[in-house]
Amino acid sequence: METVNTDDIRKRIEELRAAIAENNRRYYVENNPVISDYEFDMQMKELADLEKAHPEFASPDSPTGKVGSDLAERSSAGDGTHEFAQFPHKYPMLSLGNTYDISEVEAFVERARKILGTSFTFCCELKFDGTAICLTYRNGRLDRALTRGDGAIGDDVTVNVRHIRNIPERLIGSGYPDEFEIRGEIYMPYKAFDRLNEERLRDEDQPFANPRNAASGSLKLTTPEEVGHRGLECTLYHMLGDNLPFTTHDQALKAAAGWGLPVSDKRKICTDISDIEEYIGYWDTARKALPFATDGIVIKINELAYQKELGYTAKFPRWAVAYKFKAEQALTRLLSIDYQVGRTGAVTPVANLEPVLLSGTTVKRATLHNAGQMQLLDVRVGDYVYVEKGGEIIPKITGVELDRREPGTIVPVFPDKCPDCGTTLVRDEGEARYFCPNSDGCPTQIKGKLVHFISRKAMNVLAGDATVEQLYNLGYVRTPADFYDLGMEKLLTLEGWKERSARRLLDSLEASKKTGFGHVLFALGIRYVGETTAKSLAEHFRNIDALMKAGRDELLSVEDIGEVIADSILEYFSKPSHISEIRRLEHAGLKFSMDEDSGPASSALEGLTIVISGNFSISRDEMKELITKNGGRNSSSVSGKTSFLLAGEKPGPEKVRKAHELGIRVISEDEFMGMLPASHTPDGTADHADYGSLVTQPTLF
């Protein structure tokens, strides 16, 4: 008998849970997935299968039992998104069970037939590939629009939704309930998507990976007018309410269309599996001619009474299932491989391909990810390879057609030297990737670090990759401190630069000196020190000298800092060149310490009773202190006496619900900070202006 090592299974389950949590965050919060939907769904399926076979490892926190959350993370100054007020959903907003396998659709039909034991119909619809929205109409007017959030609480994006062309502010006709919800998808048609990405590339901004990410990113902008310019559209597909006067889902949608709501006319009532299969078969091809993205078909039980009978699991309705289309693949020949260095020094193999048409565009280049992946695929130059466009903007090689391997194909040899600076590459134990260790001397890495330094979440300086490239090539800027030595004279020698553009850059460099210590620390680009870690370090150590002096143990005592980060920080500060760079930046006027609040207390919150809930950029105790310092009173429960609920990240659903019931305002940390005089906010920094993203964009394609 085969022995199963339960330890390995437990490990795999933990691994999958961590990977899924991270991929969920990248998908829903950052709008920047790194794996394809298919790969994600397969991770989820593997985890669900393992948990089913090993119930002893079940956990209430497992992503298999939860809906992925799109709730906005705490705002980072000037990143174009902010914390939205969050409200609970009246009815949980769930996801759909999905499959790529038609036999599972057959099983769904059979299961429903068995449970219901009577005849019923299905409503088949397109699965729109965008971001879910829940609209509430009260007395014929749009009252509120919430994102799915974590399924229980959503972000209030009403102001933005009012700028979406086909969402009516007022209903037409008659017979609509006083209050009802209608849910659907907000998406960006291909045309609007292409226009937006062209604009972003022109502005040296990172383009969106796909229309879905563009839609969810746009929906969370802080500038409602801009949302209006993004060309978003909406299709509604699910009505909810107490005592709705309909017996079928189809009737509800028909009525909604009559009230002027955007409903798709592509749905079809099916009576059996062969009808359903026909619908799927038709749209598998026909969808390619649609002006917007769809990623599958949704099959719903049409009769509302039967929907009710089948009910819900914690995550999905039992009365609906999604059949998803696999990403399109193309087969083409691998002509050669380039090796490109990124800003962290990682070397990526990039395939040059015989041009091939894939989902409407010609693909000539695709990533092979890393040396490990190349080995795994056993790819050779001259092979026929499968190319796919996943969630990423860069197509990738997903397989080799071994049956078509011809004699004379060449086994690729991963270079042992950096293709940019010639330094011998290193591969850390267990790493699939090779790195160029010459982080301070390799031109690509230097330029990458400069771009990171000025990026929006770091120093937020108004310049893009092309400007950095010019400044580097002219020898004007080699380290971040050189930016602050730039003057009008030098800038006017840049190609195409006039006094106005130069002034803009100089002003923005000057403004960047007000950036808070946490952002400055992030801007330094210490390996593994991301935005959140930089913030924790800044709050803990208060100034750069204390941080530089910190030993390993003290670093490890800081929240969220583990051995890898601690060692990386120690290594960074062990280099004299880094210390002298920091001194130069300090001399230029950048903030290397937290602004301590020493001023007198304000009376900005005099007479207000405030309830706080959730997590904030400062600790809850600090938040309470801030309230009392400014004349306010803290209270632990929401009641009629509460002036407002200050809701941070993940507020308690009960508190939010209660506030909602009593008509008490729920305000975000940003709004709250705006109520205080500047010197009474934790670091007194002004908000960064929204200059758009300058995040490094791979220069490959």
Ligand code: IVH
């Ligand atoms: S019905 C209770 N119908 O796909 C479930 N969802 O992957 C109600 N979606 O969360 C959802 N098109 O955001 C439904 N015609 C359609 C859809 C659709 C797209 C989205 C929706 C859902 C996700 C699941």
